[in-house]
Amino acid sequence: MSSVAREWREIPGRYNLKGTKCENCGSIFFPARDFCPKCRRAGIGKVVPYNVCRTGKVYSFSVIHEAPDCNNAMKPYAVAMVQTDDGVLVSAQLVDVDLDKIEIGMPVRAVLRKLDADGASGVIHYGYKFVPNL
Amino acid sequence: MRDVAIIGVGCTKFGELWNKSFRALGIEAGMKAMEDANLSGSEVDGIFIGNMSAGRFINQQHIDALIADYSGMATHHIPATRVEAGGASGGVAFRQAVMAVASGMNDVVLVGGAEKMTDLDDASINSVMDATADADWEAGMGVTFASLHAMIAQRMIHDGIATREEIASFAVNSHFHGALNPNAQFRKAVPIETVLKSGPVATPLGMFDCAPISDGAASLVLCPLEDAKKYTDSYVKVSAVTQASDTLALAQRPDITSYGATVAAAERAYKQVGITAADISVAEVHDVYTVAGIMALQDLGFYKRGEAGKAVLEGQCQLGGSGVTINTSGGLKARGHPIGATGVAQVAEIVEQLRGSADKRQVENAKYGLAQSSGGMGSAVTVSIMEAI
Numbered sequence: 001m002s003s004v005a006r007e008w009r010e011i012p013g014r015y016n017l018k019g020t021k022c023e024n025c026g027s028i029f030f031p032a033r034d035f036c037p038k039c040r041r042a043g044i045g046k047v048v049p050y051n052v053c054r055t056g057k058v059y060s061f062s063v064i065h066e067a068p069d070c071n072n073a074m075k076p077y078a079v080a081m082v083q084t085d086d087g088v089l090v091s092a093q094l095v096d097v098d099l100d101k102i103e104i105g106m107p108v109r110a111v112l113r114k115l116d117a118d119g120a121s122g123v124i125h126y127g128y129k130f131v132p133n134l
Numbered sequence: 135m136r137d138v139a140i141i142g143v144g145c146t147k148f149g150e151l152w153n154k155s156f157r158a159l160g161i162e163a164g165m166k167a168m169e170d171a172n173l174s175g176s177e178v179d180g181i182f183i184g185n186m187s188a189g190r191f192i193n194q195q196h197i198d199a200l201i202a203d204y205s206g207m208a209t210h211h212i213p214a215t216r217v218e219a220g221g222a223s224g225g226v227a228f229r230q231a232v233m234a235v236a237s238g239m240n241d242v243v244l245v246g247g248a249e250k251m252t253d254l255d256d257a258s259i260n261s262v263m264d265a266t267a268d269a270d271w272e273a274g275m276g277v278t279f280a281s282l283h284a285m286i287a288q289r290m291i292h293d294g295i296a297t298r299e300e301i302a303s304f305a306v307n308s309h310f311h312g313a314l315n316p317n318a319q320f321r322k323a324v325p326i327e328t329v330l331k332s333g334p335v336a337t338p339l340g341m342f343d344c345a346p347i348s349d350g351a352a353s354l355v356l357c358p359l360e361d362a363k364k365y366t367d368s369y370v371k372v373s374a375v376t377q378a379s380d381t382l383a384l385a386q387r388p389d390i391t392s393y394g395a396t397v398a399a400a401e402r403a404y405k406q407v408g409i410t411a412a413d414i415s416v417a418e419v420h421d422v423y424t425v426a427g428i429m430a431l432q433d434l435g436f437y438k439r440g441e442a443g444k445a446v447l448e449g450q451c452q453l454g455g456s457g458v459t460i461n462t463s464g465g466l467k468a469r470g471h472p473i474g475a476t477g478v479a480q481v482a483e484i485v486e487q488l489r490g491s492a493d494k495r496q497v498e499n500a501k502y503g504l505a506q507s508s509g510g511m512g513s514a515v516t517v518s519i520m521e522a523i
């Protein structure tokens with residue numbers, strides 16, 4: 001369960017893969033962070049909004065057969081760590097895919113989908129998932 | 135800083151203990167450790183407790199107060215502190231206690247670790263485990279704790295670091311020893327076929343790659359090394375206890391087939407003692423999933439990258455094997471994994487080994503033993519090295 005505010009404040013990242021970039025060292029951050037852990041004090045004020053590339057390749061993956069109740073209806077479902085074309089690793093679900101044909105290196109792209117819902121009358125969570133980029 | 139000794143250990147049985155409450159388990163372990171150390175109770179001047187999530191498992195926060203109360207310490211107003219660091223809660227509680235005695239702030243400290251998991255349903259328990267990774271950007275996206283470990287395993291197999299069989303063999307090693315431990319949840323050796331054929335949880339990992347859901351508690355008593363003989367002839371020295379951190383989310387790291395925090399904590403610990411990994415005879419590692427166990431053997435320096443899996447599959451890490459003996463307690467997989475208790479129980483097992491009281495699990499002539507406790511995806515790791523006296 002989570003509040004509407006908690007859902008709402010993460011919309012830029014969840015819907016549009018909006019991260020940040022440190023102009024001091026060039027590091028890209030997703031999810032967005034305002035403080036560069038590499039530059040620390042030298043990066044203050046130099047971390048700016050950045051749109052993470054929506055295409056990439058499967059870096060690793062797994063097909064989930066046991067999951068918390070909220071995701072029960074989807075089982076089995078695939079998740080992947082995707083390395084975007086600008087080098088960011090993102091963990092997400094992999095959908096519209098033959099579960100037996102997923103492999104490391106497979107090209108994928110981000111889409112916006114429903115993630116889950118907090119019960120019948122609760123907040124509906126939306127966010128990025130990845131699909132094969134054919 | 136003063137040298138610190140462990141003068142008493144106590145563990146409950148681990149498992150699905152329907153008839154025992156959180157407080158009953160905590161007190162049972164504590165009383166066993168006090169009895170083991172020949173203490174009356176009035177000597178204790180501090181308590182540290184590892185507990186991950188009593189708040190979600192049994193709706194009880196403030197378990198430091200609960201334990202102080204039920205152990206008879208509250209009426210003497212002895213300070214009690216609860217420590218949470220995901221799966222490393224017990225390891226970090228132990229380290230805090232060692233620091234308290236080493237610094238001179240405390241003289242006799244009781245360390246406890248406890249978790250009561252089975253009062254909650256399985257799906258909710260899994261969601262508590264998922265919350266030790268990044269709740270917003272991993273668990274919230276449908277990426278479970280098991281699937282994060284599975285993705286490490288998938289990548290290890292892809293990169294030629296370990297095969298599926300080698301990863302699975304870690305469970306065989308843990309179960310082999312669990313069969314010899316009267317306190318273990320599973321006291322049955324299993325062949326590798328059982329692990330490989332177990333129902334899928336998150337591919338390539340199956341049910342037998344995962345530590346079980348458990349209730350249980352463990353406890354230790356610490357005092358300055360110079361005072362240990364006042365209480366007992368059977369004690370061990372704490373030679374080093376180090377801690378290291380890493381990013382919360384696995385995806386934030388350049389390499390997912392090694393835990394940098396384990397590497398860092400181990401390097402600091404070996405340096406502090408003036409030894410290398412080759413000097414360790416027996417170790418307890420955090421095999422919350424089989425793949426985490428294989429990774430730990432490499433990150434702790436027992437084996438080079440790509441060699442740990444082969445070694446475990448060959449039986450090198452079993453009692454009587456040619457390598458360092460791993461998880462004589464049965465590990466998280468077979469002894470059980472009541473989360474907050476685990477890090478403390480690991481140290482207790484090493485103490486039993488070094489003072490020669492490990493019975494059928496006894497490793498011969500061990501001088502140094504090591505315990506590795508890991509929280510989340512190796513985001514908090516402690517490495518403790520104990521020495522026989």
Ligand SMILES: [Zn+2]
Pocket residue numbers: 022023024025026027036037038039040043
């Ligand atoms: Zn920077």
